[in-house]
Amino acid sequence: MVMQILHDPGSLEVLSNFLARSYDSKQWYELKNAAERLSLSRGFDRLVSLDALDIELYEHQREAVLRVLRDMRGRALLADEVGLGKTIEAGVILREYMLRGLVRSVLILVPASLLSQWHLELTEKVRVCVPVGRTPASFEKQQVIASLDTAKRPENAAVIHARRWDMVIVDEAHRLKNKRTVNWKFVNAIEKKYLLLLTATPVQNDLSELYNLITLLQPGQLKTYSQFKQEFMLDKHSPKNLSRLRELLSQVMVRRGRREVFIHFPRREVRSMAVPLSGEERSFYVTMVDHLRRAYRAQPANKRNLLPFLLLLRETCSHPAAAGATLQAMRRARGQKLLPEAALVELLELSHGIQPAKLRLTMDVVAGLRQEKAIIFTEFKATQEALAAACQRAGVSAVMYHGGLDGRAKQAAIEEFRCSSQVLISTEAGGEGHNLQFCQTLINYDLPWNPMRLEQRIGRIHRLGQQRPVLVVNVVIEGTIEAYMLYLLERKIGMFTKVIGELDIILANLKAPYERVIAEIALDSRDEPEMRERIEAFGRELTEACHTYERVRRLNAQIFDAESQTLELEA
Numbered sequence: 001m002v003m004q005i006l007h008d009p010g011s012l013e014v015l016s017n018f019l020a021r022s023y024d025s026k027q028w029y030e031l032k033n034a035a036e037r038l039s040l041s042r043g044f045d046r047l048v049s050l051d052a053l054d055i056e057l058y059e060h061q062r063e064a065v066l067r068v069l070r071d072m073r074g075r076a077l078l079a080d081e082v083g084l085g086k087t088i089e090a091g092v093i094l095r096e097y098m099l100r101g102l103v104r105s106v107l108i109l110v111p112a113s114l115l116s117q118w119h120l121e122l123t124e125k126v127r128v129c130v131p132v133g134r135t136p137a138s139f140e141k142q143q144v145i146a147s148l149d150t151a152k153r154p155e156n157a158a159v160i161h162a163r164r165w166d167m168v169i170v171d172e173a174h175r176l177k178n179k180r181t182v183n184w185k186f187v188n189a190i191e192k193k194y195l196l197l198l199t200a201t202p203v204q205n206d207l208s209e210l211y212n213l214i215t216l217l218q219p220g221q222l223k224t225y226s227q228f229k230q231e232f233m234l235d236k237h238s239p240k241n242l243s244r245l246r247e248l249l250s251q252v253m254v255r256r257g258r259r260e261v262f263i264h265f266p267r268r269e270v271r272s273m274a275v276p277l278s279g280e281e282r283s284f285y286v287t288m289v290d291h292l293r294r295a296y297r298a299q300p301a302n303k304r305n306l307l308p309f310l311l312l313l314r315e316t317c318s319h320p321a322a323a324g325a326t327l328q329a330m331r332r333a334r335g336q337k338l339l340p341e342a343a344l345v346e347l348l349e350l351s352h353g354i355q356p357a358k359l360r361l362t363m364d365v366v367a368g369l370r371q372e373k374a375i376i377f378t379e380f381k382a383t384q385e386a387l388a389a390a391c392q393r394a395g396v397s398a399v400m401y402h403g404g405l406d407g408r409a410k411q412a413a414i415e416e417f418r419c420s421s422q423v424l425i426s427t428e429a430g431g432e433g434h435n436l437q438f439c440q441t442l443i444n445y446d447l448p449w450n451p452m453r454l455e456q457r458i459g460r461i462h463r464l465g466q467q468r469p470v471l472v473v474n475v476v477i478e479g480t481i482e483a484y485m486l487y488l489l490e491r492k493i494g495m496f497t498k499v500i501g502e503l504d505i506i507l508a509n510l511k512a513p514y515e516r517v518i519a520e521i522a523l524d525s526r527d528e529p530e531m532r533e534r535i536e537a538f539g540r541e542l543t544e545a546c547h548t549y550e551r552v553r554r555l556n557a558q559i560f561d562a563e564s565q566t567l568e569l570e571a
Contacts, residue, residue, distance in 0.1 A: 048096065049092055049126070061089050061092070065093055067254055075194060076253065077198075077199070077213060078197070079560065081256065083258065083265075084256060091125060092126060095126045095128060097166070102194075107144050109168070110171040113452050131145070136159045148186075157186055161189050164191040164192070167193065167194040168196070172199055173197035174209070176213060177203075179212045184216070199213075200505070218252050222248060242559065249560070266467065270490075275475070280354050281357065283350055284350040287350055292339075292523060293523055306516065308338050309338070309519065309523055312326060314379060317482040318379060318383045319356055319386050321386055327351070358476070361475055362376065362445055362475050366423060367396075373417070374424075375423075375461070377427075377445060383445065383446065396422055397423065399417050399421045400413065401426040436460045437466045440468050440469065440471060441470075443473045443475065444472070444473065444474045444475065445475055449485065449514075451493070454495070472496065485518060492539040492542040492543050493542050510541065510542070
């Protein structure tokens with residue numbers, strides 16, 4: 001222990017101050033704590049931040065915020081089940097502390113896949129605009145949000161650890177489950193006054209993970225690890241003495257299950273429609289895939305760049321005009337080495353004049369809505385323009401929304417959709433930042449290859465506060481990689497029946513990122529039979545990831561939820 005202190009600069013500083021009597025007296029320490037308690041309790045019959053925010057908390061959220069502020073002194077594990085609004089709880093807690101002058105500096109650490117969603121929720125719901133941190137200089141600001149992977153890079157970690165933060169918030173905190181990992185050590189080393197950890201599944205495999213999370217919040221709350229094991233573990237997977245464990249956890253953890261919370265989620269209907277390729281479409285698709293596969297396999301394995309191949313694959317599944325625009329740009333580019341000139345010429349000739357069957361089917365869906373509003377999502381500007389032209393020909397009022405619009409133009413497009421237009425044709429920019437609950441129909445003309453983006457799209461209209469049933473329509477072309485993706489999402493993940501937030505936990509169990517696996521299967525397969533075989537193999541991995549999540553969910557319910565029917569295990 002002495003050697004550990006001598007090698008720890010922080011411990012040496014504390015020891016030196018102690019020997020020099022450079023510390024407050026007991027009376028001043030107690031006065032400071034009393035003043036802080038008074039500042040927190042004052043006005044806590046109501047949450048002052050809600051006066052300035054255009055949100056209404058559900059009762060379980062209000063209770064969670066008040067418990068963290070009143071009883072837990074700003075160091076808490078927010079562990080509500082998926083879909084109950086932990087992000088909003090954390091945002092309101094932050095806002096309350098800021099309004100009381102107790103928090104100026106805040107560091108928010110989230111998975112990279114949730115960075116934009118968190119940024120928008122904070123800006124949109126709790127009106128806290130936190131810049132995204134990517135470089136060392138950005139972490140010198142008072143308020144920063146960043147992915148955990150970015151923050152822990154040595155050059156960024158050095159800046160973060162060199163200062164004191166009033167509050168640190170960590171989402172998907174089960175990624176800190178192992179105290180021997182860089183993640184746990186990085187967060188533990190941050191000097192912080194208040195700490196919020198968010199996860200619906202604090203225990204993933206082993207009860208030691210729970211001990212490690214609570215130790216970040218309140219060292220000693222569960223005593224030493226050996227004492228914790230003796231009192232609360234039959235073995236590393238099986239708890240005992242649950243009543244006492246829950247009592248200790250209730251002092252630092254807030255958790256509600258969906259069974260306990262009476263929230264109405266509107267019904268969601270999903271219709272998936274597949275249309276066959278016409279002769280000219282099939283010729284274009286097959287020729288494109290063949291050229292891309294040959295070019296991909298010709299590159300050295302250690303120098304392959306998936307992005308340009310992935311772009312052309314996605315555009316080909318969307319609209320020939322979208323792929324044609326990229327092919328034309330490639331012809332104009334100097335030093336372009338993705339496809340040979342002869343292949344570019346052949347593909348451009350094949351792409352001309354095709355009227356996609358998917359576009360016709362989409363317009364049939366719109367016609368069947370009987371003037372009900374609908375959002376059509378596409379990923380490409382050329383496809384968006386083709387959809388707008390089709391709406392004009394059909395006499396359907398439509399407005400376009402895309403990332404090229406400035407803030408004022410985006411707001412004007414939303415207002416036009418709300419007040420006068422039947423259809424909003426949106427690129428991915430519309431999947432974020434606006435709640436569109438006045439609309440009940442969403443048409444996925446293109447399926448994003450990242451399922452999290454698909455979830456974000458659906459969340460624009462199917463969310464707490466939606467009063468009517470929601471219809472989600474997926475349109476794909478038979479026999480394409482996009483059709484295989486829909487098969488995986490529907491049959492292997494059951495995505496469209498999942499609660500918002502569950503998908504990210506499931507995908508985190510995969511060996512490689514979902515989007516990369518799909519692209520490599522499409523490009524590295526020699527023919528369609530091999531691709532189908534590899535899709536099925538990946539489907540089995542997805543099914544196992546779902547099973548893993550369900551096992552973890554049940555384990556957490558057994559440990560944390562008092563209404564769980566699982567019998568308490570005693571020694």
